[in-house]
Amino acid sequence: MKVEVDQILHMIEGLGETSYATNSTLQAKAIHKAKSVVQETICEVYYTLRHTESLAIADLGCSSGPTTFMAISEIMDAIYKVCNKLSYQPPELMFFLNDLPGNDFNTVFRSLTKYKKKVEEKGRKYASYYVVGAPGSFYGRLFPKDSLHFMHSSYSLHFLSQVPRGLEDDFGAPINKGNIYIDDTSPSIVIKSYVEQFERDFSTFLKLRSKEIVCGGQIVITFLGRSNLSPLRGEMSYLWGLLAKALNSFVSDGVVEKEKVDTFDLPFYAPAMEEVKKVVQNEGSFEFYQAQAFELNWDPFDDRMDDFVADNFLSGKNVAKTIRAVVEPMLTNHFGGEIMDALFSKYAMNVAQHLKKQKTKYVNFTLALKRKE
Template sequence: MESVVETLHMNKGAGETSYAMNSSLQRKLISLTKQAVEKAIKEILCSQRGPTMKMGIADLGCSTGPNALMVISEIVQTIYETSNTLNRLAPKELMLYLNDLFTNDFNNIFVSLPSFYKKIGQEKEHNQSKNNNIGDFGPTCFVSAVPGTFYGRLFPTKSINFFHSSSSLHWLSRVPIGLKDESARRLNTGKLYISKSTPNSVIEAYSQQFQNDFSCFLESRSLEMVDEGRMVLSFLGRESTDPAAIYGCYHWELLAQALMAMVSEGLVEEEKVDSFNLPYYACCYEELKMVIEKEGSFMVDSLETNEIDWDEGIESERGEGVARAVRAILESILEYHFGSHIMDDLFGRYAQILDHHFSRTKAKCFTFNISLVKRRE
């Protein structure tokens, strides 16, 4: 597996192992950007010289389940409230775009749209009744799905005022090139991602892939965004400059242990593990800053970091709950490579390993929340 366009998607539907039922950590990440989103929306509205007729807003990597519509609902609410505070008309039309890869479960989102539109209508009536002295505070919302990778163009030139993305940019466009030596021998054996035993050449390949991808992301968004448009991004990263630092990779290291236990019992071929590497990268601040400055299209308005409990919002046994959450994210690409027949056994073992890990240490993940402003051309 190299490109993730056709293989990576969150588990569909609303069952026990679905993403819709196992995305509390991602919901927490979204909540942490609330202030940055409110500030960005206020700055966009304040920068308009006259009444704003329309705004283009895109959520990149929207996934599926309740979080998808929660994001755009809160953005619309922020536009209402900010317009009210500024004592001015809200934009008449909001173009709300939901983006994810082609295999995303968009249907799960679509069936929830009637309740979304009903809520927006109620907010519109509420704001109108409070502010009938200056006109209609409620824009008309048009929700569309835009399937495709955000590591490339998605929208027409200068059509978007605000981009949002949460829990997505740690996923790479592909497994990095360069994970084999000159004799085609695999270098990251027995692992799924970077670990303490990973060769430097593999680490450099991962870092380079991140730099290429994130630079492409920024360049694409700069072409699609209006001058002085804004973007709020949140994603997993690492605090240390060491790519093998525990917060950046321990959960993948433990999953590799579960797979290698199955190898030792003859349930999985060792070559299958050796030939699998995750299209994922937890960058550090220095890498993030370097790519933004080198690409040059955006200025950093704010950058915050947070530590979050990996079992955030999980009500069941911690190991079992975290294993289900990881399964909801990774099952599609693991199934593509290893087959569906090992999934129950694999994640059962993973849950046990996680329980043991949690008994000895508090599991944390490290996140970046960054707000960017497009430079004037």
């Protein structure tokens, strides 16, 4: 499938039952897990820049809903605390909220008034802060040269700029048949194509950010990865495989054409930490300040990190809601919207059956990268 990612990669809009705003608990947990790294890093930037009077900060892939302002809150709190401790005047803060043009920016800015009220209720003397939208792909330039001090991105960089090249044969026929991502039945060329697309995209991302961020500035990135070196054994391969299984069951039932499934591939890649470090080192613009890994349950409402799932059917539904809020627009663009309710109901059952046997978790990486001199 030739997909124009810039046009169709966005979360479900609004505040409805299937919206991203209603189903972003997983993403909120990831932001919370990375909080200490974000706060420590922004304070380091503030010290490095010798207590500048203003800071320009970008959140790349801000999305919409309650998670949009979480990183802003953490950054403001960290700056407030360090300035209060040292009796410094807090710097003015400029926040740029970036996402693709299809993002629900209307919901974001309608929520801004409510967020400002929460800030006022804290009773703290924050410095002035400003919030503006910056639509566009972070695989292209977004900001002027040396204009930003700090960048943040959470749960965005596992999405690629495009479906990888090389997923068709010389005659244009799909070769990753029956799959929507890397799977046991995927030909080796499919794996190679995904790896190479990730390397190109992540290298491009770093190169462009190095032009936009000042020397001494830093970027904190949190994204999905995998614990195994082999792409075939990645945790996300299981998750997407269960969605492919649901789609293929619709093929068997005559609801979806086989060609439709064969020609759909996700613009997504969950790398191993070794792959991430390789790209950072080869691209050369940044050095590691911190690198951490953590796990989260597939079911964002399950806080038990052991191998027991209290209610696998409920967990299946919770996982399906989380994934639907993220990928339904892409699926609708390719398959049409009529099958979505039935598809995610089937997917929920597939996830429930999987969790009954194995409690698979999301592997997450948080990196703090400092621009080299």
